Amino acid sequence: MISADPQRVVASSRSWLGTPYHDQASLRCVGCDCLGLARGVWREVVGPEPFPIPPYSRDWGETGPREVLAEGARRMMIEVETIAVGPGALVLFRMKPRAIAKHLGIVTGPDSFLHAYERLGVIEEPLTPSWRRRIAFAFLFPQR
Secondary structure, X not given: OOEOOHHHHHHHHHOOOOOOEOOOOEEOOOEEOHHHHHHHHHHHHOOOOOOOOOOOOOOHHHOOOOOHHHHHHHHHOEEEOHHHOOOOEEEEEEOOOOOOEEEEXXXXXXXXXXXXXXXXXXXXXXXXXXXXXXXEEEEEXXXX
């Protein structure tokens, strides 16, 4: 599988800046959560979503040991080493040690990433050492 052009992924991601946060939504300038952001970028860069996303509760990441986000990404994306993340990579974060990865963002530069954050919407911010330590998985979008 060949990866999508990282510049195209970053440009698409940045077009979502300022989109309000809204659980389970995936509409640019209207609302999205972190998964909705990735889904929207997928549609713009790769094409139609390969499978529907079932409804999920706000606490879905607090229950069960399965790495649901990583398992889903593995079905359709190219997994890469977390130390090799660069612009255009989708990164999955563990928000607490030993918890499952339940937040995601898209790397936009050597030290920046974009994500949808509750109360803030889609923002771009520094990929600080604190955020880097939380990266559990990394994936590349496939070429269309």
